[in-house]
Amino acid sequence: MxxxxxxxxxxxxxxxxxxxxxxxxxxxxxxxxxxxxxxxxxxxxxxxxxxxxxxxxxxSGNKAPPMALADMGVRRDPAVDPFWVSRQSLDADPSALMPGCGWLPADWMPQAALRRALRALARTDSALLSHYGSTRGSTTLRRLLLARFAEEGLEAAPDQLMLTGSGTQAIDLICRFLLRPGDTVLVDDPCYFNFQALLRAHQVRLIGVPFTPNGPDLAAFEAALTAERPRLYITNSALHNPTGASLSPQTAHRLLGLAAAHGVTIIEDDIFADFEPSPAPRLAILDGLDRVIRIGSFSKTLSASVRCGYIAGRTDWIEGLVDLQVATSFGGPSPVATEVIASILAGGSYRKHVEELRRRLSHARQAVADRLAPLGIIPWIMPRGGFYLWCRLPEGQDSADIARYCLDRGVVIAPGNVFSVAQTAGDFIRFNVAQSDDDRVMAVLRDALSAPR
Amino acid sequence: MxxxxxxxxxxxxxxxxxxxxxxxxxxxxxxxxxxxxxxxxxxxxxxxxxxxxxxxxxxSGNKAPPMALADMGVRRDPAVDPFWVSRQSLDADPSALMPGCGWLPADWMPQAALRRALRALARTDSALLSHYGSTRGSTTLRRLLLARFAEEGLEAAPDQLMLTGSGTQAIDLICRFLLRPGDTVLVDDPCYFNFQALLRAHQVRLIGVPFTPNGPDLAAFEAALTAERPRLYITNSALHNPTGASLSPQTAHRLLGLAAAHGVTIIEDDIFADFEPSPAPRLAILDGLDRVIRIGSFSKTLSASVRCGYIAGRTDWIEGLVDLQVATSFGGPSPVATEVIASILAGGSYRKHVEELRRRLSHARQAVADRLAPLGIIPWIMPRGGFYLWCRLPEGQDSADIARYCLDRGVVIAPGNVFSVAQTAGDFIRFNVAQSDDDRVMAVLRDALSAPR
The missing domain is CATH 1.10.10.10 (Winged helix-like DNA-binding domain superfamily/Winged helix DNA-binding domain)
Structure with missing residues (x-):
């Protein structure tokens, strides 16, 4: 049946x-x-x-059931379902503690700059406040992004860039553009859990490639290219989610060579770029936006409430993606949103804000690692930046059990297997260091580790 | 080949x-x-x-070309391609005249209320300015919407409603949820051109049902249900785009009966609701949100820059749609956007603004009809509200030719066939009366009608 x-x-x-x-x-x-x-x-x-x-x-006619995304995976246990962490953390009670969530506390974000930008917006041009945006989105913001790309050594033409409603929507648009049901897509194992949820919606086959501290395991990557003939590979090159690792130059170069030999397109999700103390190698830069598509957003360092993402890639693909965005969203992202982001990026305070974030996060990473060590919870690596610590639990502990125990006590944890296609990360937890340096979090974790099961 | x-x-x-x-x-x-x-x-x-x-x-492996949406229809002529009007009007030079566009001029929109809402936002809670929204979107805005539904006679439970990034994104989500490539979808002929573009992106088969001044032609609707076994029907019941017509009570009742007998789901796009002088019958209300899904947005009367849409439907479907929105957008619409909309809707000025819009549009409809009459351009019907006039050209004129002629002279026109699946509306033009009462528009139109071809 x-x-x-x-x-x-x-x-x-x-x-x-x-x-x-x-x-x-x-x-x-x-x-x-x-x-x-x-x-x-x-x-x-x-x-x-x-x-x-x-x-x-x-x-029978018209009886095909609607897409039940939550049932499309092999897993039904909410504790290890990729939707679980999303919904728990997005819909959490404001009083919940969220060491498992994927964003910084509000008071770490550039509040003064945001408020200044909103006041300026209240005095701006009527058309900007009222009308749909242009199909590629704000010219000002696109110009700022192109200037940043050029600083990194990536010369892109204006028609290689478009703005989208968010980073997730950017990836979704590209998947709709390039993938068909039944196609195969490579992801890192572990990888950002919402990549899995998103790709499920595209009804594609997911193959995980084990991730090492220098990037994907290249032997496994090559074997997967040969055996599985994937259409696409999605990754974070720098400050990878959840591990915090970055590509080494050698891995980046070899990976691109393999991708070229097997005709695979790569989406490089650059969402954590601003957290890097110094830039790690980028696939999009080495490749020059030929088979690599760069996407990013401002949700992690600026605001996730004022949302906007971008796509940089081949001119002909951007043209097709613009058509698809018009069809499915009617126009680019909200002009009000892009105006706020452009004015903060252009203002002098953003660079200082980001430097301050890096400094605070560097302290928080060490502080949280120091508090987890006595519990026997040890970082897989110590990342160069960002807010994640990917930590191994003491022998014999199961992070799904820990997550369920903590949730009952108002603490949202991100258990390892929500990040793992192969379900091989049951003894890991991803910590957000900006949301974990808290006595109650540590107390509940300690209890969870010693709770009888 | x-x-x-x-x-x-x-x-x-x-x-x-x-x-x-x-x-x-x-x-x-x-x-x-x-x-x-x-x-x-x-x-x-x-x-x-x-x-x-x-x-x-x-x-060969990995060679399948990306989705070239613009090539997926049978038509290549940009003057009658559904993308044409979208891209021309979204990306138009600010100096262009746009009788073909689908929105009101900025100075018709509630500027003072928008600016007031933005200033209030600059003083609001930090979390609202920084964080992703909850998966169903702002509770305040949902409560306001449910209260409006109840006023109309539609009692919906809170879990029957979710907010989306826009009205278009609402339809897109539903299509992703219910449709698979190769499914059949009924639309009105004529219908909003972006329905066609959006449905093309879903790779479904489109069947047009001729539209009458009382709604779809029921004999044709029934024949299409029997012969084509569609999964879905998409329509505007009130102030239909492009004709401005509304469903009669008898048509609404019979249409729902046919849909039930053939197991068809209906999306009722209610985006023009606030322009109605008095409410026309609604499928969603008669049906009680069983097989009818209501969608809407605030882009036409409040702001298309601060975007937000909604979906009201069966509880189990909303649950699935929320999953899909988390997977493909990560969370609901921008909290900043929904806060602006909620504060304007809750404020006393919105009702007055909408009444003033109706009054102005009623004058503009008559004024534009009066100016078009001497050119032999005659409204198909005189709508009860809204900003569209669907007009027949003098015998022998082709609206695609007129559109090309006008575009060369900086005037963006919406030619009839972009609205017609069957391509039977070549002698129609849709006018936006708020953008057409202009000497230059009339002069260029007059020249276009007498230009040699």
Whole structure:
């Protein structure tokens, strides 16, 4: 029943189409014909299919169930489902403690600059406050971004850049543009959990490549390219989520060579760039935006409430992506949002704000690592920047159990397996150091580790 | 070559799969085998496919071209392509005149209220300015919307409502949730041109149902339900775009009965609701949000720069749609945007603003109709509200020609066929009455009508 329902759900069997013959399907499924007959009869009783006398079973019209994203993975345990951390942290009670969340506390963000930008906005041009944005988004913000790219050594033309509603929407647009259901996509294992949720929505096959402190394991990467023929690889090169690791120059160069040899496109999500003390190698820069598409946003260092992302890539692809954004969002991102971001980036205070963030985070990383050590929770590496610590639990502990225990006590934890396609990170937790240096977090964690199960 | 390329592009033929045999494909295409051999050889020269000795032709790996949305329709003429009006008007020079665009001039929008809301925002809570929004979006705004629904006679539970990034994104989310490539969708003919662009991105089959002054032609609607077995029907019940017509109570009731009998889901896009002098029948209200999903936004009466939309529907569907929005946008719409909208809706001035808009539009509709009449351009109906006039051109005129002529002279027109799936509206133009009462618009139109072609 599940096999037929799945085929109808993903439209492999369309309305009005004939189901496999009882005998044929029994052979396929290694069950007896009478089992298939019973399954078909039950599906018919549900109205999903119907029998035609002497002519087999047919899919009923308009019965294909909607996309149940939460059911599309193999996992149902909310503690290790990629949606779990998103929904818990996005919808958390304001009183909850969130060492598992993916953003900085509000008082770490540039509040004064944000308020100044909003007051300036209240005095700006009426058209900006009222109208849809242009299809590629604010010219001012695009110019600022191109100037930053040039500083990094990436000369991009204006028509190689577009703004989007957010970094996630940027990746989603690219996936819609390049992928079709059934395509294969490589991700790091571990990787940002929402990559998995997003790619599930595209009904693609996910293959995880083990991640090392220097980037993906190249032997595994090459083997996956050969065996799985992926269309796309998605990664963070710098301050990788969740590990905080960055690509080494050698890994970056070899990885690009392999990608070129196998015709794979790469999305490089550069969202943590501003947290780096000094720039790590970038695939987009080495490659010159040929097969690498760079995406980014301002949600981590500026505001996740005033959202905007960007895509930089080949001119012809950007043209196609602009069409797709017009069709699916009607226009680029909110002009009000992009104006706020442009005015903060252009102002003198942003660079200072980011320097201050780096300094605070450097202290917080050490402080949290020092407090976790007595609990036997040890960072996999000590990242050069950013707010994540990817930590291994003491032998025999399961981070899903810890996460459930903590959640019952108002503490949202990010358990390792939400980041792992292969489900091999059950003994890891990702900590947000800006949200973890707290007595209650440490107390609940200590209790969780010693709780009987 | 085109047939094979299309199959590869839409993944009907995947990487590594065998192409149809030369003899078989020749029969399918009613061409000679030598023609097929030549086509296959050319595709092989392009690297899209390759021959295996004695074993036929195979699709090469990772070569499937990205989604070229602009090429997915049957039409290539930019003057009648649904993307044309979008891109021309979104990216227009500020000096361009835009009788074809889909929004009001900035000075018709509630500027004072917008500026007041932005100043209040500059003094608000830090978390609101910094953090991602909750997955369903602002509680305040949802409560305001539910209260409005209740006033209309639609009692919806809080978990039947979610906020989205925009009205377009609301429809896009629903399409991703309910549709799969190859599904069939009914739209009105004419309908909002971006419905077509959006649905193209979902690779579904579009069937147009002729629209009458009382709603869709029910005989044609029923015939399409029977013959085409659509999954979905998308419409505006009130102040339909582009015609300005509204559903009659009888049409609404019968249409819902037909939809129920054929198991079709309906998206009712209610974006023009606030322009109505008195409410026309609503499918969502009659149906009680069972098979009808209501979507809307504030872009037309409040701001298209501060964007936000909503979806109201069945609880279980909203739950699935929230998952999908988390996966593809990470969280609901911008809290900054929803706060601005909520504070304007809650303030006393919005109702007055909307009443003033209705009064001005009522004058503008008459004024523009009066100026078009001497040119022989006549409204199909005189709408009860809104800013569109759907007008028939004098005999023998082609609106695509007029649009091209006007564009060369800095005037953006919306030619009829961008709204028509069947391409039967070549002698219509949609006018935005708030952007058309202008001597230069009328002068260029007059010249266009008498220009030699």
């Amino acid at each position: 599940a096999a037929i329902t799945a085929r109808i759900a993903n439209r492999a069997l369309g309305a009005g189409e004939r189901l496999p013959s009882v005998r044929g399907f029994a052979e396929t499924m290694h069950v007896s014909p009478s089992t298939v007959v019973e399954a078909y009869d039950r599906l018919a009783a549900q109205g999903l299919i119907h029998a035609r006398r002497g002519a087999g079973f047919y899919v | 085109a047939a094979i390329t299309a199959r590869i592009a839409n993944r009907a033929l995947g990487a590594g799969e065998r192409l149809p045999s030369v003899r078989g494909f020749a029969e399918t295409m009613h061409v000679s085998p030598s023609t097929v051999v030549e086509a296959y050889d050319r595709l092989a020269a392009q690297g899209l496919i390759h021959a295996r000795r004695g074993a036929g032709f195979y699709v």
